[in-house]
Amino acid sequence: MLLRPTNSAFLATAVITIASLASRCSAIDLLVHSTGGNATSPIFYGLMHEDINNSGDGGIYAELIRNRAFQGSAEFPSNLDGWTPVSNGTKLALKKLATPLSNALPYSLNVASLGKEIVVGFANDGFWGMDVKVQNYTGSFYVRGSHRKPFTASLQSSLTGEVFGSVEVPSRLGCHSHAGAGAQNHADGGWVQHHFTLVPEKAAPNSNNSFVISFDAAELRNGSSLDFNLISLFLPTYKNRPNGLRIDIAEALEELNPKFLRLPGGNMLEGNTINAYWKWNETIGPLKDRPGMAGVWDYQLTTGLGLVEYMEWCDDMNLEPIVAVWDGLSLDGAYTAESEMGAVVQDALDEIEFLTGDAATTKWGAVRASLGHPKPWTVKYVEIGNEDWLAGRPTAYDSYKAYRFQAFLTAFNNKYPDIQVIASPSVFDGMVIPAPAAGDYHPYLTPDEFALNFGRFDQLSRQNLTLIGEAASVHPNGGIAWDGNLMPFPWWGGSVGEAIFLIAAERNADKIIGATYAPGLRNLNRWQWSVTLMQHAADPALTTKSTSFHVWKLLGNHVIAKTLPVTAKNGGIGPLYWVAGASDKGTNIFKAAVYNSTAPVPVSLRFEGTAVSKGATATLTVLTGPQDPYAFNDPFTHVNVVNETKSTLVAGEGGVFAFELEPLSVAVLETTGGSPK
Ligand SMILES: *[C@@H]1O[C@H](CO)[C@@H](O)[C@H](O)[C@H]1NC(C)=O
Ligand SMILES: *[C@@H]1O[C@H](CO)[C@@H](O)[C@H](O)[C@H]1NC(C)=O
Ligand SMILES: *[C@@H]1O[C@H](CO)[C@@H](O)[C@H](O)[C@H]1NC(C)=O
Ligand SMILES: *[C@@H]1O[C@H](CO)[C@@H](O)[C@H](O)[C@H]1NC(C)=O
Ligand SMILES: *[C@@H]1O[C@H](CO)[C@@H](O)[C@H](O)[C@H]1NC(C)=O
Numbered sequence: 001m002l003l004r005p006t007n008s009a010f011l012a013t014a015v016i017t018i019a020s021l022a023s024r025c026s027a028i029d030l031l032v033h034s035t036g037g038n039a040t041s042p043i044f045y046g047l048m049h050e051d052i053n054n055s056g057d058g059g060i061y062a063e064l065i066r067n068r069a070f071q072g073s074a075e076f077p078s079n080l081d082g083w084t085p086v087s088n089g090t091k092l093a094l095k096k097l098a099t100p101l102s103n104a105l106p107y108s109l110n111v112a113s114l115g116k117e118i119v120v121g122f123a124n125d126g127f128w129g130m131d132v133k134v135q136n137y138t139g140s141f142y143v144r145g146s147h148r149k150p151f152t153a154s155l156q157s158s159l160t161g162e163v164f165g166s167v168e169v170p171s172r173l174g175c176h177s178h179a180g181a182g183a184q185n186h187a188d189g190g191w192v193q194h195h196f197t198l199v200p201e202k203a204a205p206n207s208n209n210s211f212v213i214s215f216d217a218a219e220l221r222n223g224s225s226l227d228f229n230l231i232s233l234f235l236p237t238y239k240n241r242p243n244g245l246r247i248d249i250a251e252a253l254e255e256l257n258p259k260f261l262r263l264p265g266g267n268m269l270e271g272n273t274i275n276a277y278w279k280w281n282e283t284i285g286p287l288k289d290r291p292g293m294a295g296v297w298d299y300q301l302t303t304g305l306g307l308v309e310y311m312e313w314c315d316d317m318n319l320e321p322i323v324a325v326w327d328g329l330s331l332d333g334a335y336t337a338e339s340e341m342g343a344v345v346q347d348a349l350d351e352i353e354f355l356t357g358d359a360a361t362t363k364w365g366a367v368r369a370s371l372g373h374p375k376p377w378t379v380k381y382v383e384i385g386n387e388d389w390l391a392g393r394p395t396a397y398d399s400y401k402a403y404r405f406q407a408f409l410t411a412f413n414n415k416y417p418d419i420q421v422i423a424s425p426s427v428f429d430g431m432v433i434p435a436p437a438a439g440d441y442h443p444y445l446t447p448d449e450f451a452l453n454f455g456r457f458d459q460l461s462r463q464n465l466t467l468i469g470e471a472a473s474v475h476p477n478g479g480i481a482w483d484g485n486l487m488p489f490p491w492w493g494g495s496v497g498e499a500i501f502l503i504a505a506e507r508n509a510d511k512i513i514g515a516t517y518a519p520g521l522r523n524l525n526r527w528q529w530s531v532t533l534m535q536h537a538a539d540p541a542l543t544t545k546s547t548s549f550h551v552w553k554l555l556g557n558h559v560i561a562k563t564l565p566v567t568a569k570n571g572g573i574g575p576l577y578w579v580a581g582a583s584d585k586g587t588n589i590f591k592a593a594v595y596n597s598t599a600p601v602p603v604s605l606r607f608e609g610t611a612v613s614k615g616a617t618a619t620l621t622v623l624t625g626p627q628d629p630y631a632f633n634d635p636f637t638h639v640n641v642v643n644e645t646k647s648t649l650v651a652g653e654g655g656v657f658a659f660e661l662e663p664l665s666v667a668v669l670e671t672t673g674g675s676p677k
């Protein structure tokens with residue numbers, strides 16, 4: 001499998017040689033100057049989300065029901081996956097009715113009685129299980145047909161049938177005598193929505209649970225049947241948003257102290273074929289009007305987590321949206337001809353008008369207001385496509401450079417001059433990006449490559465503004481890139497490689513818009529891309545923060561507002577990598593990583609200026625890893641291999657903070673107060 005280096009590159013902590021003892025004697029001497037730095041991007045650390053391997057549906061989107069609306073596409077035809085009858089007397093069938101719930105949802109579930117049993121109904125086993133606790137579950141379903149007795153909604157064990165909680169949902173069907181109800185039923189083709197709240201009486205011992213809707217079969221004995229659609233059950237959501245996010249995952253992401261969200265994703269935006277892209281206008285409005293889309297990761301997407309939900313996520317987590325718009329390229333390499341670009345550009349302008357337009361005076365602003373968001377959002381960053389240097393190269397990329405990108409840049413500069421336009425390639429992908437646009441760089445590398453390219457951003461000028469819209473260590477040193485050698489999870493040595501990369505970027509944070517790990521999430525039951533910041537499953541006990549999570553969290557929680565120049569004596573960059581600066585709270589911050597060292601690295605650190613002299617204090621937080629640099633946080637053992645230690649340092653003579661950093665460690669020092677006079 002992996003070609004791992006057998007040398008001491010990583011495995012150095014055990015042996016202390018004479019040479020390393022010698023190197024211990026001369027601390028690297030760093031002086032951080034008080035002036036001469038640059039203001040950094042205000043949104044440096046952020047998030048990127050894409051519905052890859054059930055990280056949206058079955059992930060951060062708090063819906064528990066899989067295949068809730070039988071959505072399908074040419075690629076993934078509608079089916080009954082996830083659904084089973086609760087009794088032998090129940091017959092389930094997928095039907096395309098003449099009177100569907102909506103144009104967007106043409107298929108539904110038909111439930112008939114085979115006449116043998118008292119109870120009929122159906123179960124859904126969720127995204128490989130469901131978490132059942134004593135909490136409020138919010139449910140709803142549409143049903144069509146004739147049935148007067150109540151429905152029972154329950155959460156049950158899939159293994160033993162034990163019922164943890166159930167609720168009777170009175171039938172609202174056939175209420176023809178009620179004024180108005182009949183007319184409404186008629187307009188809806190007979191479909192009536194039912195809402196309920198389900199609070200289990202006890203928690204389930206594991207996540208092997210199902211959601212069940214059952215009812216008395218008597219009224220179906222004469223051969224009639226009922227049709228169901230959009231059967232939904234939500235966990236309690238982050239900040240109580242209806243149609244919102246799973247709390248444990250959202251709160252973990254919040255711990256990273258993120259400042260932006262790149263949305264709606266990467267490859268997902270492009271779609272597999274030219275007309276199968278992420279159509280923003282089909283991800284908004286009532287769920288019954290969303291057809292879903294063929295995802296690019298082997299499953300159909302509900303798009304329940306749509307454009308508005310992404311913006312609500314930004315609101316609730318205080319994130320700056322970086323909105324990527326479709327630019328006429330699909331993953332099969334097909335792209336839009338120059339003569340057809342007008343409509344593609346207009347669609348993107350409409351999307352931004354939907355988000356930011358005035359409710360009273362713009363067409364799309366009015367649509368937004370009608371969906372409960374009268375107040376316009378602010379959008380400061382728009383990215384044109386995703387990785388246009390990759391799919392269909394070189395021809396498709398040539399079309400981007402020749403006319404596709406420019407068509408957007410011109411249109412946005414005219415209509416939205418305050419928006420920072422970002423090209424999907426970066427200057428490192430062979431594109432000369434026309435001013436005033438920025439680029440987007442996506443390194444998926446080995447930790448050595450991150451370390452060896454430490455100076456990469458130093459060559460940029462402010463005109464080469466770059467977003468790091470995706471980044472991760474994915475291949476071990478010596479592994480063969482893109483040849484199946486992805487690591488199973490982020491690993492400690494790789495995470496330190498990312499720290500070096502982030503430090504390199506933060507040194508240039510006047511030219512870097514921000515940086516984010518990608519992909520963020522992976523459902524352990526269904527995945528392709530293994531190296532993700534977090535892992536999750538139906539069982540929240542499996543929600544796991546990777547080694548990289550701890551690194552990005554530490555660096556992201558000490559926000560440098562202004563970089564400061566550093567003069568080094570007794571050594572330069574490598575094996576110690578560093579950046580220094582000042583926060584907007586008036587503290588000084590020093591971030592460092594040690595990589596490829598055979599011994600601890602002694603550091604002697606001073607901050608210029610009177611505020612940090614003898615007796616001043618600082619908090620030093622150090623992350624160290626396990627003996628095996630390839631070790632990772634395994635969701636099934638619950639062991640966090642990353643050790644975090646925090647200590648208070650007191651500056652000695654001349655304001656020197658003296659400390660030692662272990663091989664393969666990541667550290668942040670932040671001053672806590674001025675010098676006692
Ligand atoms: C259906 O009948 C079989 C045979 O009697 C029985 O083993 C099984 O449990 C029944 N299934 C359901 C869902 O009731
Ligand atoms: C369910 O929600 C209600 C209303 O918000 C609240 O009063 C109640 O405490 C919740 N129950 C549980 C178990 O969380
Ligand atoms: C079957 O019974 C239902 C409920 O009583 C009634 O509404 C329906 O018209 C009947 N259907 C037939 C085919 O008799
Ligand atoms: C329970 O669910 C877990 C997680 O999906 C699965 O690995 C396990 O096989 C299930 N157990 C049984 C007995 O089905
Ligand atoms: C959404 O917009 C696309 C592009 O303009 C268009 O092809 C599609 O028909 C629209 N969908 C709906 C439901 O209006």
Ligand SMILES: *[C@@H]1O[C@H](CO)[C@@H](O)[C@H](O)[C@H]1NC(C)=O
Pocket residue numbers: 007009447448449451452574596
């Ligand atoms: C780390 O050490 C190994 C072995 O000496 C070397 O091949 C590699 O290039 C070094 N990596 C860096 C980033 O210095």
Ligand SMILES: *[C@@H]1O[C@H](CO)[C@@H](O)[C@H](O)[C@H]1NC(C)=O
Pocket residue numbers: 427428431432433435461463464
């Ligand atoms: C960086 O920007 C400058 C000024 O716009 C430009 O001349 C140069 O080509 C850019 N660098 C790269 C690598 O594209």
Ligand SMILES: *[C@@H]1O[C@H](CO)[C@@H](O)[C@H](O)[C@H]1NC(C)=O
Pocket residue numbers: 036037038507508563564565566
């Ligand atoms: C600030 O920016 C200038 C101009 O790009 C650069 O020369 C200098 O090194 C930067 N200072 C720091 C501390 O990054």
Ligand SMILES: *[C@@H]1O[C@H](CO)[C@@H](O)[C@H](O)[C@H]1NC(C)=O
Pocket residue numbers: 643644645
């Ligand atoms: C973490 O570091 C502390 C301080 O060095 C040490 O006492 C502790 O044993 C370490 N824990 C682990 C799990 O390595």
Ligand SMILES: CC(=O)N[C@H]1CO[C@H](CO)[C@@H](O)[C@@H]1O
Pocket residue numbers: 052053054297298299525526527528529
């Ligand atoms: C990424 C995706 O959906 N592709 C994979 C997701 O995981 C399942 C199960 O491992 C794979 O079959 C898919 O190919």
